[in-house]
Amino acid sequence: MMPEASYHQQQYLRHQKREKKLVTFLRIFILLLFLVLWEISARTGLIDSFIFSSPGMIWHSFCSMCSDGSIFPHLSVTITETLVSFLFVVVLGTGMAVLLWTCPRLAKITEPYLVVLNSLPKSALAPLLIVWLGANERTIIVCGMSVAIFGSILNLYTGFGEADPEKLKLIETLGGGKKEKLMKIILPSSVPLLLSVMKVNIGLCLVGVIIGEFIGARKGLGYLIIYSSQTFKLTWVLMSIIILCIIAIILYGLLGLVEKRARR
Amino acid sequence: MKPLLEITDVCLSYHSLSGETPALSHISFQLMPGEFLAIVGPSGCGKSTLLNLICGLIRPEQGQILLDGTPVTSGDCRIGYMLQKDHLLEWRTIYKNVLLGLEIRKELTAEKLAYVDQLLSDYGLDKFRSAHPSELSGGMRQRAALIRTLALKPELLLLDEPFSALDYQTRLNVSDDIGRILRQEKKTAILVTHDIAEAISMADRVIILSPRPAIICKIVPIHFDLENRTPMDSRNAPDFKSYFNLIWRELNHDA
Numbered sequence: 238m239m240p241e242a243s244y245h246q247q248q249y250l251r252h253q254k255r256e257k258k259l260v261t262f263l264r265i266f267i268l269l270l271f272l273v274l275w276e277i278s279a280r281t282g283l284i285d286s287f288i289f290s291s292p293g294m295i296w297h298s299f300c301s302m303c304s305d306g307s308i309f310p311h312l313s314v315t316i317t318e319t320l321v322s323f324l325f326v327v328v329l330g331t332g333m334a335v336l337l338w339t340c341p342r343l344a345k346i347t348e349p350y351l352v353v354l355n356s357l358p359k360s361a362l363a364p365l366l367i368v369w370l371g372a373n374e375r376t377i378i379v380c381g382m383s384v385a386i387f388g389s390i391l392n393l394y395t396g397f398g399e400a401d402p403e404k405l406k407l408i409e410t411l412g413g414g415k416k417e418k419l420m421k422i423i424l425p426s427s428v429p430l431l432l433s434v435m436k437v438n439i440g441l442c443l444v445g446v447i448i449g450e451f452i453g454a455r456k457g458l459g460y461l462i463i464y465s466s467q468t469f470k471l472t473w474v475l476m477s478i479i480i481l482c483i484i485a486i487i488l489y490g491l492l493g494l495v496e497k498r499a500r501r
Numbered sequence: 502m503k504p505l506l507e508i509t510d511v512c513l514s515y516h517s518l519s520g521e522t523p524a525l526s527h528i529s530f531q532l533m534p535g536e537f538l539a540i541v542g543p544s545g546c547g548k549s550t551l552l553n554l555i556c557g558l559i560r561p562e563q564g565q566i567l568l569d570g571t572p573v574t575s576g577d578c579r580i581g582y583m584l585q586k587d588h589l590l591e592w593r594t595i596y597k598n599v600l601l602g603l604e605i606r607k608e609l610t611a612e613k614l615a616y617v618d619q620l621l622s623d624y625g626l627d628k629f630r631s632a633h634p635s636e637l638s639g640g641m642r643q644r645a646a647l648i649r650t651l652a653l654k655p656e657l658l659l660l661d662e663p664f665s666a667l668d669y670q671t672r673l674n675v676s677d678d679i680g681r682i683l684r685q686e687k688k689t690a691i692l693v694t695h696d697i698a699e700a701i702s703m704a705d706r707v708i709i710l711s712p713r714p715a716i717i718c719k720i721v722p723i724h725f726d727l728e729n730r731t732p733m734d735s736r737n738a739p740d741f742k743s744y745f746n747l748i749w750r751e752l753n754h755d756a
Contacts (some may be wrong), residue, residue, distance in 0.1 A: 407588045409558055411653070412576035413605040421601065425592050 290472040295479065298472050311477075314457040315446060316484060318374060322381030323442040327435060330386055334393035338423065339415060344394065355387035360448045372453035380449030385441035389434050396430040397423050432496045439488045447481070458484075503570075504531040505689050506657060511554060511564035513547075523714035524550050528564070530708060530717065532657075532689060537680075539692045539700035541748065542710030548693040551715075552659045555691065556580045568657060578606060581655030583663040587646035589634035596621075596630040599649045606653065613652065620648045624682060639667050640675045647679055651686060658683065658690040664699065673733070676703060680732040697752070701744045702732035709751050719751050 242250070272292045278284045279291035286294065302308035337344040363380050370376040400423050408418045450459025458477045465473035511528045514521050524547040532538055542548050553559045555566060557573035557580070566573050573580065589598045599617055603609050621627050624644055634642055643663065650658065663679070664672045680703045683690055694700050700707045701723055709718040725738045735741060 401588070403584055403586065404588050404590070406558070407582075407584060408605065409576055410556060410580075410582035410584075411602040411605045412578055414576075417605050421590070421605070425590070428592075 287469075288471055290475050294472045295476045299476050299480075302476075310456050311458050311461050312480070314374070314454075315443075315450065315459065315481075318377045318381060318446045318449075318457065319439070319443045319484075319488070322378045322446060323385075323435075323439050325378070325382050326385045326389055326438050326442060327431075329382070330389035330393060330434070330438075331431065333390045334397060335419065335424075337390070337394045338397045338419070351387055351391055355391055359384045359445060363448050363452055366449070367453035372455075374454075376453055377446055377449035377457070381442040381445035384445030384448070385438040388441070389438055392434050393427065393430065396427050396434075400426055428499060429496075432492070432499060436489060436492045436496070439492055440485060443481070443485055443488070502533060505534045505536075505569060506532040506555070506691075507565075507567045508555070509564050509567075511551075511561045511566065513550060513554065513559070513562050525554075525561075526714040526716050528715070528717060530720065532691065534689055535687055537683065537690050537692070537703060537705045539694060539704035539707045540710060541694060541697055541700045541707060541752065542715060543712050543752065544695055546710050546713050547715040548695075548710060549661055551710075552582070552661050552691065552693055555657075556582050556659055578653065579656045581650035581653055581658045583646060583650055583658065583660045585662045586666045587634075587642040589642055589645055589649075591634055594631050594633060595626060595637070595645050598634065599626075599645055599652055602649055602653045608653075616654070617648070617652045620651055624648060639671045640678065643667070643675050644678065644682075647682060651682075651688075656689065658688050660690060660692040662694050663692075665694075665696075672699075677732045684729070684731075697745055697748050698736065698741075699732075701741060701748070702735040707744075707748060709748060718754065721748060721751075 275284075275289075276292050279286040279289060279294075299308070337347070359380075362383050366376050366380055366383070370379060404422050404426075405418050408421060411417075413421065446457070447459035447462075450457040451463050454460040458481055462474050462477045465471070465477070508531070509529050511525060512523075513525045514523045528551065530538075540548055540551065550559070554561055555573065557566075557575045557577045568577070568579055589595070590601070593601070599621065600609065600614075603613055603617070621630065624647075626641065626645055626648065629637060629641065629645075634645070637645065646663075660679075664676050667675055676699055692700065692703055704723055707721045707723060709721065710716070711718050721744065723735075723744060725735055725740055727734050727738060730738075
C-alpha cells in the first residue's frame with residue numbers, strides 16, 4: 238500500500254483536482270449558456286430565426302433527417318472520402334519523405350517546388366481537379382489529399398533530417414549502410430513525429446474533402462452545405478457544420494488513442 | 502611480433518567553401534596486439550578524425566592505414582568503435598540493443614548469440630536483458646554499449662572519449678570497469694581523450710598530438726611496477742604524478 242500522503246501533499250492534490258473540475262465545468266457551462274441564449278433570442282425574436290436558426294430547429298431537422306435516413310449517405314460519403322484520402326496521405330507522404338531522405342540531391346532539387354506547393358491555397362486547385370478528373374468521388378479524395386500531402390512530406394523529411402548524426406555514425410561503425418540507418422534509426426525514432434503529423438493531417442483532409450464537395454459532388458456534407466445555403470435552408474447548413482465539428486473531434490480523438498497506445 | 506595496426510605518413514585536410522584546413526599532418530605509429538594506446542591532445546586537434554580514419558569511415562588523402570597487413574574499409578568488421586555517448590536506442594530492450602551490430606552484419610548465429618549471452622552474464626547485465634536503456638544507470642549503459650561492440654569480436658577497439666558524457670564519479674568507476682573488461686578480453690584498443698589522468702591510468706602508451714594541424718609531439722610509454730593493474734591502481738601508483746607532469750608539460754609546450 239502507498240504510504241499516507243502528508244497534509245500538504247493532500248492539500249496540493251485536492252487543489253489540483255478542484256482546478257481540473259472547475260475547468261471542465263466551465264467548458265460545458267459556456268456551451269450550454271451559448272445554446273440557451275441562442276434558443277431564447279431566436280424564440281423571442283431578438284434574432285431572425287430564418288437566418289440564424291436555433292438549436293431546437295437544428296436538433297429537430299437532424300432527427301427528421303435521421304428518421305427518413307436522408308442524412309446517412311452524406312455522412313458516410315464524407316467520412317469515407319476523408320479516411321481514404323488520409324490513408325493515401327500517410328502512405329504517400331511517408332514514402333516520398335523516405336525517398337527524399339535516401340536521395341538528398343533529389344531533396345535539394347525539389348525543395349522549392351514543395352515549399353511553393355505547400356504554401357499554395359489548395360482550394361484554388363479544386364476547380365481544376367474537377368475539370369481534369371471529373372465530378373466524382375476520386376476527385377474529392379485527390380482534393381482532400383492535396384491539402385495535406387505537401388506539408389506532411391516536408392514535415393516528415395525535416396524530421397528525418399533531425400535524427401542524431403552520432404546515432405547514424407554508430408550504424409556506420411557497425412557496418413550498416415543507408416538501409417540500416419533508415420530501418421534501425423530514422424523510422425523508429427520518427428514514430429512520435431509521424432503520429433503528430435497524422436493528427437494534423439486528418440483535419441486537413443477533412444478540409445480538402447469539404448472544399449471538393451462544395452464544387453463537384455452530389456453527396457456529402459460539403460454538398461449539403463452548398464445545396465441548403467442556396468435554397469436558404471440555413472438550419473441544414475448549421476446542422477452540417479455542427480456534424481463536421483463532431484466528426485473532426487471523433488477522428489482527432491481516435492488518433493489520440495492510437496498515439497497513446499504507441500507511446501506505451 | 503608483427504604490429505596489428507600500422508599507420509604510415511597519414512595526412513588529411515578539411516574542405517569547406519571558405520577554404521582548406523590541414524587537420525592531420527604526417528601521422529605515423531604502430532600498435533602491437535594486446536596493446537592499449539591513448540591519444541591525447543588539445544580539443545579540436547583532430548583526435549576524433551584520426552579515429553574515423555582508422556576505422557575507415559573517411560579515407561586519408563595521403564599515407565596508408567593497414568590492419569593485419571590489409572587496408573581498412575568503411576565499416577570494417579575487424580574494428581569496434583565506441584562513441585562519446587552510449588547511443589543505446591530507447592525503443593529497444595538492452596538485449597536487442599547489444600544485438601544491433603550482429604543484426605546489421607546479419608551474423609545472428611547460435612555461436613555469436615551464445616557469446617553475447619556469455620558477455621551479458623559475465624558483466625552483470627543478464628537481469629537487465631528485457632529492460633529499456635532509460636532504466637539503467639550511466640555506468641550500466643556504457644557497459645551495454647561496450648558489449649554491443651564486443652559482440653562483433655573486433656580485433657581492434659576504438660574508444661572516442663567514451664566517458665566524457667558521464668559525471669566525475671561515474672566516470673572514474675566506468676573507466677575502471679571498462680579498462681578491466683578490455684584487459685580481461687585481451688583487446689587491443691585506442692582511446693582518444695583530453696583527460697590526461699584517464700589516458701595514463703588506462704594506457705600502455707600515450708601519444709601526444711599538437712594543436713591543428715596535428716603532428717605527433719611525443720610518444721610516452723607508461724610503465725608501472727604493478728601486475729594486472731586496473732586504472733584505479735594506476736592512479737594511486739607513485740609514478741602517476743610524474744607521468745602526468747611530463748604529459749602536461751608537453752601539451753603546454755607551445756602555449
